[in-house]
Amino acid sequence: MSTIPGLQGSLFDQGDEIGLGPLPGLRRTVLGAGAWVDHLPGWLSGADLLFERLAEDVPWHAERRQMYEREVDVPRLLAFYGEGEPLPHPVLVEARAALTRHYAAELGEPFTTAGLCLYRDGRDSVAWHGDRIGRSATEDTMVAILSVGDPRDLVLRPHGGGPTLLRLPLGHGDLVVMGGSCQRTMEHAIPKSRRAVGPRISIQYRPRGVG
Numbered sequence: 249m250s251t252i253p254g255l256q257g258s259l260f261d262q263g264d265e266i267g268l269g270p271l272p273g274l275r276r277t278v279l280g281a282g283a284w285v286d287h288l289p290g291w292l293s294g295a296d297l298l299f300e301r302l303a304e305d306v307p308w309h310a311e312r313r314q315m316y317e318r319e320v321d322v323p324r325l326l327a328f329y330g331e332g333e334p335l336p337h338p339v340l341v342e343a344r345a346a347l348t349r350h351y352a353a354e355l356g357e358p359f360t361t362a363g364l365c366l367y368r369d370g371r372d373s374v375a376w377h378g379d380r381i382g383r384s385a386t387e388d389t390m391v392a393i394l395s396v397g398d399p400r401d402l403v404l405r406p407h408g409g410g411p412t413l414l415r416l417p418l419g420h421g422d423l424v425v426m427g428g429s430c431q432r433t434m435e436h437a438i439p440k441s442r443r444a445v446g447p448r449i450s451i452q453y454r455p456r457g458v459g
């Protein structure tokens with residue numbers, strides 16, 4: 249079982265072999281305005297084991313940001329791997345290659361960078377935003393997210409506010425891909441949770457120049 253305090257092994261993921269399943273099981277939800285989300289629960293097996301490896305091996309750092317007059321901690325830990333930088337586990341290289349292959353025709357370019365986030369507990373979160381740095385501010389693109397650890401909800405709503413259009417619990421090897429105009433016309437967030445939740449790591453793959 250897990251050596252990370254707080255991480256509960258999933259009933260569905262007792263395997264200790266880290267590996268990827270086939271991608272054709274992805275299901276697409278069209279949100280409107282050219283935005284869509286693909287979802288494949290349990291793409292990665294051995295997800296609990298990968299969580300432990302990444303929790304220990306990745307050089308996690310806290311970030312600070314300016315909020316009005318104060319500097320505050322960003323409520324999650326981060327690590328970023330730019331194009332060409334070695335990733336912290338071979339299955340992350342495999343996942344990037346599989347995603348690049350699967351979306352080649354639709355995306356027209358490879359996934360290159362990997363941003364990693366560690367949500368230590370339900371108090372860690374990310375507020376409503378679009379990944380709008382660089383080309384994603386003006387062009388359709390994709391952001392693919394592989395999740396390990398305890399599930400946390402990813403929520404999506406129209407840019408600028410409005411009803412929640414989609415809520416997906418993501419953890420234990422689940423894959424989600426936000427595509428089309430999603431980063432411009434929609435916003436996403438990982439809300440804080442008042443339930444007792446263990447830690448989650450998300451791995452976000454993006455093409456070059458998309459932030």
Ligand SMILES: O=C(O)CCC(=O)C(=O)O
Pocket residue numbers: 363365374379393402418436437438450452
């Ligand atoms: O943790 C997640 O799945 C989402 C993270 C995210 O939206 C971001 O880092 O831009």
Ligand SMILES: [Fe+2]
Pocket residue numbers: 377378379436
């Ligand atoms: Fe994001």
